[in-house]
Every structure is written in structure tokens, then in C-alpha cells.
Amino acid sequence: xxxxxxxxxxxxxxxxxxxxxxxxxxxxxxxxxxxxxxxxxxxxxxxxxxxxxxxxxxxxxxxxxxxxxxxxxxxxxxxxxxxxxxxxxxxxxxxxxxxxxxxxxxxxxxxxxxxxxxxxxxxxxxxxxxxxxxxxxxxxxxxxxxxxxxxxxxxxxxxxxxxxxxxxxxxxxxxxxxxxxxxxxxxxxxxxxxxxxxxxxxxxxxxxxxxxxxxxxxxxxxxxxxxxxxxxxxxxxxxxxxxxxxxxxxxxxxxxxxxxxx
Amino acid sequence: xxxxxxxxxxxxxxxxxxxxxxxxxxxxxxxxxxxxxxxxxxxxxxxxxxxxxxxxxxxxxxxxxxxxxxxxxxxxxxxxxxxxxxxxxxxxxxxxxxxxxxxxxxxxxxxxxxxxxxxxxxxxxxxxxxxxxxxxxxxxxxxxxxxxxxxxxxxxxxxxxxxxxxxxxxxxxxxxxxxxxxxxxxxxxxxxxxxxxxxxxxxxxxxxxxxxxxxxxxxxxxxxxxxxxxxxxxxxxxxxxxxxxxxxxxxxxxxxxxxxxx
Amino acid sequence: xxxxxxxxxxxxxxxxxxxxxxxxxxxxxxxxxxxxxxxxxxxxxxxxxxxxxxxxxxxxxxxxxxxxxxxxxxxxxxxxxxxxxxxxxxxxxxxxxxxxxxxxxxxxxxxxxxxxxxxxxxxxxxxxxxxxxxxxxxxxxxxxxxxxxxxxxxxxxxxxxxxxxxxxxxxxxxxxxxxxxxxxxxxxxxxxxxxxxxxxxxxxxxxxxxxxxxxxxxxxxxxxxxxxxxxxxxxxxxxxxxxxxxxxxxxxxxxxxxxxxx
Numbered sequence: 184x185x186x187x188x189x190x191x192x193x194x195x196x197x198x199x200x201x202x203x204x205x206x207x208x209x210x211x212x213x214x215x216x217x218x219x220x221x222x223x224x225x226x227x228x229x230x231x232x233x234x235x236x237x238x239x240x241x242x243x244x245x246x247x248x249x250x251x252x253x254x255x256x257x258x259x260x261x262x263x264x265x266x267x268x269x270x271x272x273x274x275x276x277x278x279x280x281x282x283x284x285x286x287x288x289x290x291x292x293x294x295x296x297x298x299x300x301x302x303x304x305x306x307x308x309x310x311x312x313x314x315x316x317x318x319x320x321x322x323x324x325x326x327x328x329x330x331x332x333x334x335x336x337x338x339x340x341x342x343x344x345x346x347x348x349x350x351x352x353x354x355x356x357x358x359x360x361x362x363x364x365x366x367x368x369x370x371x372x373x374x375x376x377x378x379x380x381x382x383x384x385x386x387x388x389x390x391x392x393x394x395x396x397x398x399x400x401x402x403x404x405x406x407x408x409x410x411x412x413x414x415x416x417x418x419x420x421x422x423x424x425x426x427x428x429x430x431x432x433x434x435x436x437x438x439x440x441x442x443x444x445x
Numbered sequence: 446x447x448x449x450x451x452x453x454x455x456x457x458x459x460x461x462x463x464x465x466x467x468x469x470x471x472x473x474x475x476x477x478x479x480x481x482x483x484x485x486x487x488x489x490x491x492x493x494x495x496x497x498x499x500x501x502x503x504x505x506x507x508x509x510x511x512x513x514x515x516x517x518x519x520x521x522x523x524x525x526x527x528x529x530x531x532x533x534x535x536x537x538x539x540x541x542x543x544x545x546x547x548x549x550x551x552x553x554x555x556x557x558x559x560x561x562x563x564x565x566x567x568x569x570x571x572x573x574x575x576x577x578x579x580x581x582x583x584x585x586x587x588x589x590x591x592x593x594x595x596x597x598x599x600x601x602x603x604x605x606x607x608x609x610x611x612x613x614x615x616x617x618x619x620x621x622x623x624x625x626x627x628x629x630x631x632x633x634x635x636x637x638x639x640x641x642x643x644x645x646x647x648x649x650x651x652x653x654x655x656x657x658x659x660x661x662x663x664x665x666x667x668x669x670x671x672x673x674x675x676x677x678x679x680x681x682x683x684x685x686x687x688x689x690x691x692x693x694x695x696x697x698x699x700x701x702x703x704x705x706x707x
Numbered sequence: 708x709x710x711x712x713x714x715x716x717x718x719x720x721x722x723x724x725x726x727x728x729x730x731x732x733x734x735x736x737x738x739x740x741x742x743x744x745x746x747x748x749x750x751x752x753x754x755x756x757x758x759x760x761x762x763x764x765x766x767x768x769x770x771x772x773x774x775x776x777x778x779x780x781x782x783x784x785x786x787x788x789x790x791x792x793x794x795x796x797x798x799x800x801x802x803x804x805x806x807x808x809x810x811x812x813x814x815x816x817x818x819x820x821x822x823x824x825x826x827x828x829x830x831x832x833x834x835x836x837x838x839x840x841x842x843x844x845x846x847x848x849x850x851x852x853x854x855x856x857x858x859x860x861x862x863x864x865x866x867x868x869x870x871x872x873x874x875x876x877x878x879x880x881x882x883x884x885x886x887x888x889x890x891x892x893x894x895x896x897x898x899x900x901x902x903x904x905x906x907x908x909x910x911x912x913x914x915x916x917x918x919x920x921x922x923x924x925x926x927x928x929x930x931x932x933x934x935x936x937x938x939x940x941x942x943x944x945x946x947x948x949x950x951x952x953x954x955x956x957x958x959x960x961x962x963x964x965x966x967x968x969x
Binding site: 202204205206207208209210213217221223239241242243244246382404405408412413414415416417418420421423424 | 829881
């Protein structure tokens with residue numbers, strides 16, 4: 184029990200709850216004292232899985248506490264956190280992201296208030312690092328779609344969702360922005376497709392994260408446990424099943440390509 | 446019971462299920478024979494509330510059946526449906542929209558197969574009707590944000606979620622696209638913020654839909670019922686509560702402005 | 708209409724809302740006056756389906772009202788309610804459960820305040836009824852996994868999700884705790900897998916609930932209706948479809964085993 188309370192304090196940078204309910208006791212003893220302590224993913228990487236889970240759940244107190252902890256511990260910079268909100272917006276919808284964004288501002292202010300420091304000005308938006316011309320954005324988006332998804336083709340443009348949305352914005356702009364690396368974007372994306380759990384995106388993003396070697400097989404297994412512990416076992420179990428299938432697929436492709444099978 | 450089956454056939458353009466389970470019987474007798482028949486929103490308008498509900502739920506068969514019915518009845522054109530998928534993607538996340546988009550293609554093919562007709566080519570994406578220059582897009586986005594949200598200010602740009610996301614894409618491009626009117630976009634948006642149910646967006650979009658008079662008070666009440674019947678009473682009750690509060694707010698503002706209080 | 712208001716008061720142990728909106732009127736007349744009154748599941752059993760639905764929906768007022776009603780009516784003891792929160796945490800994720808847990812404490816305090824009574828101390832967590840030694844926990848977890856899922860095998864341990872999560876915690880500890888019987892745990896679990904609606908868990912838990920005879924075919928049909936009325940028809944229709952398939956499977960297995968086909 185003490186182990187759970189110490190683990191909570193360490194991860195959340197705040198005192199553990201006093202509450203003795205079965206739910207809280209198990210949260211401390213299992214999620215904090217066991218899951219978060221495991222090797223395979225760093226504490227910083229586990230935050231990129233956990234933040235989408237709490238933001239998706241619309242649970243005010245856990246969202247606030249995890250945003251605070253990620254920033255207060257120094258595990259994420261404010262620019263990384265703000266970029267994570269944008270990435271989350273795309274994969275979980277703007278309404279939930281809008282609340283997440285407000286919580287980030289509130290907790291950033293709180294941290295500076297607690298430290299007696301002024302809040303620094305935000306990084307300027309412009310200039311964008313991606314092209315502005317529509318034709319150029321679509322071309323960049325098509326290449327980025329292929330790279331991120333590890334696919335030899337891009338969807339056709341003449342469909343509003345695919346053209347105006349996916350190619351023009353999601354891959355032509357969002358995935359190419361600075362402040363988050365591919366590994367971090369993968370962790371956020373896989374967590375989001377796992378709670379959204381639409382059939383195709385969960386396959387395609389687990390596949391691409393493994394195929395690109397941005398996330399190793401062992402890291403992906405840990406991602407599934409971190410996710411299940413925070414978003415529930417049914418969706419966790421489905422993610423784990425998809426991971427098993429996509430590992431087989433990637434292993435077979437690597438073997439056929441003569442690539443090293445990690 | 447016959448009333449339920451006839452209503453189902455009429456709305457879904459397909460035979461009613463034969464299944465005698467309590468769940469299906471209540472679906473026919475309550476949702477189809479009562480809710481869909483009410484005045485206040487047309488059948489076409491009810492589809493813009495129902496489609497986001499079934500797409501959000503990831504329930505394969507209901508999504509397929511409602512997409513088919515909306516297109517096969519002629520209530521929505523294919524261009525309107527495809528634009529609805531993009532609008533939904535923004536408010537419910539791309540993974541769910543990705544499946545919705547595939548289902549639209551499948552059902553559009555099926556309708557043409559059933560009719561022995563070739564599938565017409567899609568409308569071309571380019572040229573876009575919104576500016577390409579980043580500064581111009583942000584300016585357009587700021588004005589559109591104010592117009593759509595009925596607010597005198599726009600969020601600051603130097604935040605990835607607000608700048609690169611909200612101003613640059615959601616309001617600088619997406620809300621301004623052709624093929625859906627403001628009323629249709631409002632119906633989709635309110636349904637999406639209602640199932641996402643993050644605290645602030647649900648207030649702001651219900652408020653703006655009423656304040657803009659794009660949706661009347663009576664239409665909004667019907668929207669809440671149509672939503673509750675398809676996405677469940679807990680979120681429906683919450684939406685209904687928010688509607689009550691926002692009606693008061695809008696009535697008070699109209700009174701203060703000397704505007705007619707509808 | 709009076710019937711709906713009386714039904715609400717009886718179930719919720721509080722006055723019905725005065726609101727005359729179409730959504731509220733249909734909630735009273737359909738959900739309270741019809742669904743909750745049906746035979747097949749008791750009022751207490753319907754609460755184990757409804758509580759996960761309102762907790763998942765993150766809809767503050769319905770969650771508060773249903774927690775209050777379940778405790779205030781005496782249908783659930785506080786120990787059962789707290790155990791239900793833990794079970795829900797595992798199947799719907801800790802963030803949502805964390806809010807549910809707070810609401811339970813708030814409403815338990817409110818009930819005692821209204822009655823002028825002191826809040827009794829909570830039941831002590833320790834000693835646990837399950838073994839602490841890791842090897843013993845995994846063995847117990849493997850047996851419990853087989854028993855609960857009605858399967859002849861358990862998943863392999865050497866996978867973080869399956870070993871550290873499923874065997875060690877979910878089946879090695881959680882399902883074996885006191886204060887909820889198997890029928891109650893089944894009702895909660897099926898409601899949770901139905902709203903999470905990942906493909907495999909919904910099949911496996913509906914199957915196991917029927918195969919174990921913890922829930923009869925007729926009770927399962929009522930569960931689907933209670934669920935659909937509270938969580939929406941798209942997911943309710945999907946659950947109903949899965950139930951139909953799993954009944955066939957269980958009937959065929961019982962016939963092959965020479966077991967009575969209920």
C-alpha cells in the first residue's frame with residue numbers, strides 16, 4: 184500500500200488520495216505501483232499514452248492531474264504538450280481537445296503561480312513549415328500519407344474527407360509540424376485509435392507504428408497494457424489482439440523483404 | 446406493431462427486421478413509429494442528427510443502414526453526404542470518420558448496383574473557395590470563428606490547437622466549404638458535441654445555433670429528443686439541460702438587444 | 708404522463724422533473740413508465756446495467772441521480788456500490804471510474820445528511836481474499852479466467868497485457884473479490900463491453916454470461932433493452948445482434964453436451 188502511495192506521489196508530483204475505496208486502492212496498488220513502474224516504455228512515453236486516455240474520458244480531475252504532472256515533472260515541455268493537444272484534436276475530435284487545451288492553460292498557469300514565476304509568452308504560430316499553395320499542400324500531404332502509413336499509395340483527392348481533410352490538413356500540415364517526434368505522435372495516435380476503435384484505423388496505425396520501427400514490438404506490448412489500465416480492458420483487449428495480428432504481418436513482410444526481424 | 450414496421454420501411458427504405466426481441470420491438474414502436482414522425486424537424490433534418498450518432502457508435506449495421514437510407518431516399522445528395530463526413534471528422538475524430546467515409550462509398554456503390562446505373566465521378570476538390578496564404582487563412586478563420594460562434598472575439602493564434610487547428614483549418618476552411626448550409630452544419634455539430642459532451646463546446650455550440658437563429662427553440666427541442674433516442678438518455682438529458690440554460694441566456698440577450706424573442 | 712412521473716419518483720426516490728421538453732416527456736413515458744417496469748430483470752438488476760451507462764456517459768446529473776437512487780432506495784448497499792465502481796474501472800477505464808467514485812462518496816454523504824445520521828466508516832480493504840505470491844496469483848488468475856469466460860484455456864502470461872494485466876489483476880484478484888455476485892458482475896460487464904463495443908470482448912462476455920447460466924436468455928434480452936434505452940440504439944442494436952448469435956452458439960453447445968436447453 185505504501186508502495187502505491189509513493190508511486191503515485193512520484194508520478195503525479197502530488198500527494199496520493201486518502202480515500203480507502205476499493206477503486207482508489209487498486210488504482211494505487213495496481214496502476215501506479217505496478218503498470219507505471221514497468222520497463223519497455225519510459226515514464227515520459229507512458230504519459231503520451233495516458234494523456235489521450237484521460238482527455239478522451241472527459242474526466243475533469245484525472246485530466247487536470249495528469250496534465251499538471253506531465254508539465255510539473257518536466258517530462259513534457261509546454262510546446263510538446265500544446266502540440267499533443269492538436270494531434271489529439273485530430274484523432275479524438277475538437278470538442279474533447281478544446282477542454283484538454285483549456286486544462287493545459289490552467290495547469291501551466293498554476294505551475295507558474297506555485298513557483299512564483301511569470302508565464303512565458305507562447306511560441307509564434309507563423310511561419311508554417313508546410314507549403315501554402317493548395318496543389319503543393321496536397322502533394323506534400325500525399326507523400327506524408329504514404330510515409331506515415333507505410334503505404335505505397337495515397338487516397339484520391341476528390342472526396343472532401345480525403346482531400347480537404349486527410350491530405351490537405353492531417354498529413355499535409357499536422358503530422359509535419361515541429362515539437363513532437365514521430366515516436367510521440369505514434370504513441371498518441373495508437374492510444375486514440377484504440378479508444379475510438381473503428382475497425383480500419385486501429386489496424387493501419389498499429390501496423391505503421393511497427394513497420395516504420397518507430398515503436399518496437401516490446402514497446403507496443405507495453406503501450407497496450409498502459410492503455411488498458413487507463414481506458415479499460417475491453418478496448419485494451421481488442422488493441423492487444425490487433426497488435427498480435429499486425430506483428431505477424433510485419434514479421435512476414437520483413438522476412439519477404441530480407442529486412443532484419445526485430 | 447404494424448405502425449412501427451411501416452415507419453421503419455418508410456424511413457429506412459428497406460424491410461423492417463423480423464426479430465421479436467424486446468429491444469427491436471421497442472426500436473420500431475418508439476423510435477421509428479413515434480420519434481421520427483414528430484413535427485419540428487423534417488425527416489431530412491433528423492438524418493443530420495442520426496448519422497453522427499450511428500457513426501460515433503461504430504455500430505456497423507446501423508451505420509450502413511442509415512447511410513443507405515439517407516442516400517437511397519434522396520433526402521441527402523452524395524455531395525452533401527460526403528461533406529457531412531468531413532464535418533463529422535472534425536467534431537468526432539478522423540478514425541471514426543474514416544469508417545463512415547468507407548461506408549458512404551460502399552452504400553453509394555450498392556445503390557447504383559441495385560439501380561443498374563454507373564457510379565458518377567466525384568466532384569473535384571480544387572479549386573478551394575478559401576484563401577491559401579497562411580495570414581489570409583487565419584484572418585478568414587478569425588472572422589468565421591466569430592460568425593459561427595456568435596462571439597465578438599477569436600482565440601489567439603499562437604497556440605497549435607487554436608492557431609494551426611481551429612483558425613487555420615476548422616473555421617478558416619472547413620466551415621466555409623460548399624455543399625452544406627449552416628443549418629445542416631449546426632445539426633451535425635450539436636449532435637457531435639452532445640456525444641462528446643466536453644463541458645464547454647456543448648454550451649457554445651447550442652448557444653450559437655440558437656443565437657444565430659439557424660435553429661429555432663422548437664427545432665432544438667426536437668434535436669434533443671432525436672439525439673437521446675439514438676445516443677441514449679444520459680447524454681440526451683445532459684443536452685436537454687444545456688438547451689434549457691442556453692435558451693434563457695439567448696432570450697435575455699435578445700431582450701437586452703431589443704431583438705424579437707422567438 | 709402521470710404514470711411516467713410516478714414511475715420516475717418510485718425508481719429515482721426523488722420528484723420527477725417539471726420540464727415539458729419532448730426529450731424529458733419521452734424519458735418519463737418511455738424509459739421510466741415502460742422499460743423499467745418490465746418483467747425479466749428486477750429493479751435492482753436494472754440498476755447494475757444503468758449505472759455503467761450513466762457513468763460511461765460522463766453525464767453529471769444522471770450519474771448523480773442514479774447513484775443516489777440506487778443507494779437511497781436500499782437496492783444496493785454501499786459496499787456493493789463501491790465494488791461496482793472497481794468493476795466498472797476495469798471495464799471502462801480509471802478516468803471515468805474516478806469520477807464515478809467521487810459521485811458515490813458525495814451521494815452517500817448527502818443521504819446521511821438528509822437522514823441526520825453520521826457516515827459509517829468504510830469496510831477495510833485488507834486482508835485480501837486472493838493470494839499475494841505472484842506465481843500463486845497467476846495460477847488463481849488462470850483458473851478464474853477459464854471459469855469466468857467458460858473457456859478451456861487461459862492466455863499466455865508472457866505478454867504485459869495478458870500476464871501483468873488480465874491474469875494477475877483482472878482475473879487473479881478483481882473478479883474474485885467479495886461484495887458482488889457473479890450475476891451482478893455479469894450485468895456490469897456486459898453493459899461495459901456493449902458501450903466499448905470492441906469486437907471480441909462483446910462476443911466473449913455475452914457468450915460466457917449465457918453459457919454459465921448466470922444470466923438466462925430472457926434476462927439477456929431485457930439487459931439489451933435496458934442498455935439500449937440508456938446508451939442508445941446503435942450500440943443497443945449491435946448488442947442485440949450479438950446476443951442473437953451467441954444464443955445460437957450456446958444452444959448448439961448445450962445440445963452437443965446433452966445439457967438442458969433453457
